[in-house]
Amino acid sequence: MFRFLIGRLFQGMLVLLALYTITFFLAKAMPGEPFTSEKNVSAETKANIRKLYGLDQPLWKQYFVYPKNIITEGSFGISTSKGRPVGDIILQSFPNSLLLGLCSLAFAIAIGVPIGVLSAVRKNSWVDWTCMAIAMIGICVPSFTIGPLLQIYAAAHIPGLKVAGWGNLQDVLLPAFTLGLVSAAYLARLTRGGILEVLSQDFVRTARAKGVSPTKVILKHTLRGGLLPAVAYLGPAFAALISGSFIVETIFQVPGMGQHFVNAATTRDEFLLLGLSLFFGFLIVVMNLLADLLTGFLDPRVRLAGETE
Amino acid sequence: MSLLDVKNLKTYFHTRAGTTRAVDDVSFSIDKKEIVGVVGESGSGKSVTCHSMLGLLPQPPAKVEGGSVTFDGQELIGLPTSLLRAIRGKRISMVFQDPMSCLNPYLRIIDQVAEPILIHENASLEQAESRAIEMMKKVGIRDAEQRAHSYPHEFSGGMRQRVMIAMSLVTNPDLLLADEPTTALDVTVQARILEILRELRDDLGVAVLFVTHDLGVVANIADRVVVMYKGKIVEQGTVCDIFQNPSHPYVKGLLACRPSLDTKYRILPTVDDFLKTEDQADGSTTLGERPDAMERLAKLQEEEILDDPVEKPLETLLEVNDLGVHFHSGGGFLGKPPETVIAVDKVNLTIPKGKTLGLVGESGCGKTTLGRAILRLQQTCRGSVQYDGRELIGLTQADMLEYRKRMQIIFQDPYASLNPRQTIEQTLIEPLLVHKIGANRGQRRDRVVSLLEEVGLGAEFLLRYPHEFSGGQRQRISVARALAVEPEFVVCDECVSAMDVSVQAQVLNLLRELQGKRNLTYLFISHDLSVVKFMSDDIAVMKQGRIEEFGKANEVYENPQSDYTRELLEAVPRADF
Numbered sequence: 001m002f003r004f005l006i007g008r009l010f011q012g013m014l015v016l017l018a019l020y021t022i023t024f025f026l027a028k029a030m031p032g033e034p035f036t037s038e039k040n041v042s043a044e045t046k047a048n049i050r051k052l053y054g055l056d057q058p059l060w061k062q063y064f065v066y067p068k069n070i071i072t073e074g075s076f077g078i079s080t081s082k083g084r085p086v087g088d089i090i091l092q093s094f095p096n097s098l099l100l101g102l103c104s105l106a107f108a109i110a111i112g113v114p115i116g117v118l119s120a121v122r123k124n125s126w127v128d129w130t131c132m133a134i135a136m137i138g139i140c141v142p143s144f145t146i147g148p149l150l151q152i153y154a155a156a157h158i159p160g161l162k163v164a165g166w167g168n169l170q171d172v173l174l175p176a177f178t179l180g181l182v183s184a185a186y187l188a189r190l191t192r193g194g195i196l197e198v199l200s201q202d203f204v205r206t207a208r209a210k211g212v213s214p215t216k217v218i219l220k221h222t223l224r225g226g227l228l229p230a231v232a233y234l235g236p237a238f239a240a241l242i243s244g245s246f247i248v249e250t251i252f253q254v255p256g257m258g259q260h261f262v263n264a265a266t267t268r269d270e271f272l273l274l275g276l277s278l279f280f281g282f283l284i285v286v287m288n289l290l291a292d293l294l295t296g297f298l299d300p301r302v303r304l305a306g307e308t309e
Numbered sequence: 310m311s312l313l314d315v316k317n318l319k320t321y322f323h324t325r326a327g328t329t330r331a332v333d334d335v336s337f338s339i340d341k342k343e344i345v346g347v348v349g350e351s352g353s354g355k356s357v358t359c360h361s362m363l364g365l366l367p368q369p370p371a372k373v374e375g376g377s378v379t380f381d382g383q384e385l386i387g388l389p390t391s392l393l394r395a396i397r398g399k400r401i402s403m404v405f406q407d408p409m410s411c412l413n414p415y416l417r418i419i420d421q422v423a424e425p426i427l428i429h430e431n432a433s434l435e436q437a438e439s440r441a442i443e444m445m446k447k448v449g450i451r452d453a454e455q456r457a458h459s460y461p462h463e464f465s466g467g468m469r470q471r472v473m474i475a476m477s478l479v480t481n482p483d484l485l486l487a488d489e490p491t492t493a494l495d496v497t498v499q500a501r502i503l504e505i506l507r508e509l510r511d512d513l514g515v516a517v518l519f520v521t522h523d524l525g526v527v528a529n530i531a532d533r534v535v536v537m538y539k540g541k542i543v544e545q546g547t548v549c550d551i552f553q554n555p556s557h558p559y560v561k562g563l564l565a566c567r568p569s570l571d572t573k574y575r576i577l578p579t580v581d582d583f584l585k586t587e588d589q590a591d592g593s594t595t596l597g598e599r600p601d602a603m604e605r606l607a608k609l610q611e612e613e614i615l616d617d618p619v620e621k622p623l624e625t626l627l628e629v630n631d632l633g634v635h636f637h638s639g640g641g642f643l644g645k646p647p648e649t650v651i652a653v654d655k656v657n658l659t660i661p662k663g664k665t666l667g668l669v670g671e672s673g674c675g676k677t678t679l680g681r682a683i684l685r686l687q688q689t690c691r692g693s694v695q696y697d698g699r700e701l702i703g704l705t706q707a708d709m710l711e712y713r714k715r716m717q718i719i720f721q722d723p724y725a726s727l728n729p730r731q732t733i734e735q736t737l738i739e740p741l742l743v744h745k746i747g748a749n750r751g752q753r754r755d756r757v758v759s760l761l762e763e764v765g766l767g768a769e770f771l772l773r774y775p776h777e778f779s780g781g782q783r784q785r786i787s788v789a790r791a792l793a794v795e796p797e798f799v800v801c802d803e804c805v806s807a808m809d810v811s812v813q814a815q816v817l818n819l820l821r822e823l824q825g826k827r828n829l830t831y832l833f834i835s836h837d838l839s840v841v842k843f844m845s846d847d848i849a850v851m852k853q854g855r856i857e858e859f860g861k862a863n864e865v866y867e868n869p870q871s872d873y874t875r876e877l878l879e880a881v882p883r884a885d886f
C-alpha cells in the first residue's frame with residue numbers, strides 16, 4: 001500500500017510537470033501578451049509593467065521561475081488582469097465550487113445509481129426503456145437549456161427559492177441539480193451496463209441455485225462488481241464537478257472557479273491560467289487515486305501496483 | 310417411490326431462428342443415495358435437463374413445454390418461484406462446471422459457503438460459519454479456518470471445486486445436481502474430487518445426478534447411466550449393462566470411438582460407423598443402426614498394427630537440448646519486485662522423422678510454452694533447438710522464414726485461432742502468399758481446394774466464414790491451414806481437447822491418415838493420456854517445466870519409471886470392467 005502511494009505520488013508529479021509544460025507553451029503561443037491590449041499607456045510604462053511581472057525575461061527563464069516560486073514561496077504568481085495573487089483567487093472561489101460540486105455529485109449518485117440498477121433488473125421492459133431514454137436526454141440537453149428552464153419553473157411554482165444568487169444554503173439546489181444531471185445520466189448508463197455484465201456471469205446462477213432471493217442477488221452478489229465502471233468514471237468526473245462550470249455559474253450567479261478559467265483565457269492572464277490548470281490537474285490526480293483505491297476495495301482481485309502477496 | 314422422478318420432460322428454446330428441442334421427452338428417476346450419470350456430447354440436452362428442474366433457465370428463450378419432475382412427492386414444474394427457492398440450495402443443490410467463474414469473486418469464501426444455511430435455516434451467523442468450516446474440512450480443504458476468510462481467486466481450480474461442493478452440501482440436501490463438475494480439472498484433481506463425492510454420498514446419504522461428457526468418469530462414479538443424444542435419452546441402465554452390453558448404436562459408437570489406454574485400433578471407429586441418422590420433416594431426427602456396422606468394425610480391426618519386427622535406424626528431425634524459458638513479471642518503475650517463473654526448465658528431447666512425440670502433463674506444466682519455444686513463437690533464455698541439423702535459436706526473421714514453412718502448429722481452440730473476418734479461402738491462401746507458393750491465383754486456388762478435400766471438406770466451403778462451421782469442421786480447417794505450406798513437422802497443441810469424443814475420433818483419424826500420406830512428424834501436446842497413447846510413438850511426461858519421463862510410448866505406459874507418471878496413469882478414469 002505504501003509503495004503504491006509513493007509510486008502514484010511520483011506519477012502525479014510527472015503528470016503535473018507535463019501539464020505545466022504544455023499549458024505554459026500554449027499560453028506563450030497565443031498571440032499577444034497580458035498587456036498588449038492596454039491602450040493609452042506609454043512604451044516606458046509598458047516596459048516597466050512587463051519587468052514587474054517578469055515578462056521581459058527569456059522564455060526558458062520564465063519557464064523555470066514559475067515552478068521555483070511555487071516550491072520556494074508557495075506563490076502561484078499575480079493575476080495580471082485582477083492584480084491579486086492567483087492563490088487568493090483560487091482560495092476564495094474554490095469553496096463555492098466545492099460545495100456546488102459535492103451537492104451535484106451526491107445528487108448524481110442518488111439518482112443515477114438506482115435508475116441504473118432498476119434498468120438492469122427490468123432489462124428490455126418499458127421501465128428500462130423509459131429510464132434510458134431519460135438518461136439519453138440528460139446527456140444530450142446542455143446545461144444552458146436545463147438551467148433557465150429550471151429557473152422559470154422555480155420562479156413560478158416554488159415560492160421562497162431564489163432562481164439565482166449565492167448566499168443561502170438552499171441557493172445550491174438549482175445549480176447542483178443542473179450540474180449533476182449529466183453525471184447522473186452517465187452514471188445510470190454505466191451502472192446499468194455494469195450490473196448487466198455481472199448478472200450474465202456464472203456466479204449469479206450459482207447464487208440463484210442456492211436459493212438466494214432476487215433482491216439479494218442484486219444487492220449482495222451483483223452490485224459490488226457492477227459499480228466498478230461507474231467508480232472509474234466518477235474519479236475524473238468528480239474533479240470536473242468541484243472545479244466549477246462557467247455556464248452553470250453564470251446562469252445561477254455562483255461566485256465559483258469556473259468563471260476564472262474563461263476569463264483567464266480571454267484576458268491572456270497567463271499566471272491565473274497556469275495556476276488554475278495546475279490546481280485542476282492536482283484535483284484530477286487526487287480523484288483518480290481515490291477512484292483506484294475504491295476499486296481495490298470493491299474488487300479483491302485487484303492488487304494495487306507495489307503490493308505483494 | 311424414488312427421490313426424483315422425471316417424466317416426459319420437454320424443454321424447448323424458442324428463438325427467431327426457430328424452435329430447438331433441447332430436451333425432448335426425457336424420463337428417468339433417481340433413488341435415494343443413488344448416483345446417476347447423465348452422459349452426452351455438447352448440445353445433447355443434459356445440462357438443460359438439470360437446469361429445467363430448478364427453473365434456472367433463462368425464460369425466454371427457454372420454456373418447459375411439458376412433462377413433470379416430481380421430487381419427494383412434490384411437483385417442481387410450474388411451482389411458483391418463491392416455493393422453488395425454498396428447495397434450491399436446501400433440498401436440491403447444484404455444482405457447476407467451471408469453478409473459476411462460478412464462485413463470486415467479490416465475496417469471501419466463508420460468506421458464500423455459509424450463505425445457504427443463512428437463507429434456509431434459522432441459524433445464527435456463528436453457527437452457520439462454524440458449520441461451513443466443518444463442511445470445508447470434510448471436502449479436504451486444509452486450514453479451513455484461515456482459508457475461509459480469503460477470496461476465490463486465492464484458491465486453485467481443484468480447491469475452488471471443493472469449495473463449490475462444500476457450499477452445495479452444507480445444508481444436507483437430498484439431491485445434488487453436478488453439472489460437469491470435473492471437466493475443467495486436471496486428471497489427478499478430478500480423481501480426488503470423484504473420491505470426495507463418493508465418500509460424501511456414503512457419509513451424508515445424498516443422491517447425485519452427475520452430468521458429464523466423459524464416459525470414463527461416469528463408469529467410475531455412477532450406479533446407473535442415462536445416455537442422451539440430441540435431446541433424447543437413447544439408452545439407460547446400470548453401468549455394467551451400458552458399458553458391457555450397449556444396445557443402441559449411438560452408445561456403441563460412443564464407447565468405441567473413445568481411445569482408452571488399451572485401444573489397439575490403428576484407426577478409431579467413429580459414431581458414424583454405427584449410427585444412421587435421418588432428419589425428419591418436423592425437425593426431429595430418427596436414429597437407426599447401420600446394417601454394416603459389424604463389417605466396418607472388423608475392417609478397422611484388421612488394420613491393427615503389429616510393431617515393426619526390425620527397428621530401422623531413425624533419422625532425427627528435431628533435437629532440443631537444455632532448453633529453458635523464463636517469464637519475468639514485475640520489476641517496473643516502483644512496481645512489484647521482479648519475479649521469475651521458470652516455465653520450461655532444461656528440457657532435452659529428440660523426435661525422429663515421421664514419428665509422433667506425445668507431450669503430456671497437467672495444466673500449467675509448460676507443455677504449450679515448450680511447443681511454442683520450439684517454433685520460436687516464444688522467446689527462450691537458454692539451450693538449443695536443432696531442426697534438421699540447423700540451429701534455430703538466434704536465426705534472423707528472414708532466415709527463420711524457410712523454417713516457418715517447414716514447421717507448423719495447430720492450436721487448441723478452433724473458435725479463437727481462425728480469423729472471424731476472413732473467409733476460409735483467405736485464411737488458406739495467406740500462408741501460400743507469404744511463402745510464395747503457386748504462380749498465380751488460379752494455381753493457389755486449386756491447391757486450397759485440394760487441401761480442403763484432403764481434410765474431408767469441399768470447394769463449396771471456400772467463401773464461407775469460420776462461424777458457419779461446427780467445432781470439428783473448424784479444426785479440420787485449422788489442419789488444412791497448417792498443411793497448406795507442406796510442412797514436415799507439426800505441433801498439435803491440445804488440438805482435440807475442446808471436442809466431443811465422436812468429433813475427436815474423426816480429427817485424430819485425419820491426423821493419422823495425413824501422417825501416413827505425407828510422412829509428417831508430430832509433436833502432439835495433450836493433457837489426455839489416452840489420446841496421447843493412441844497417437845504417439847514416444848512419450849514425454851512433463852511436470853513443472855521439467856521432463857519427468859521420456860521413452861517409448863508402450864514402455865512408459867506399461868512400466869512407468871517415475872512416481873508422477875504412475876500417479877497420472879492411475880488417475881485416468883477407466884471405462885472397462
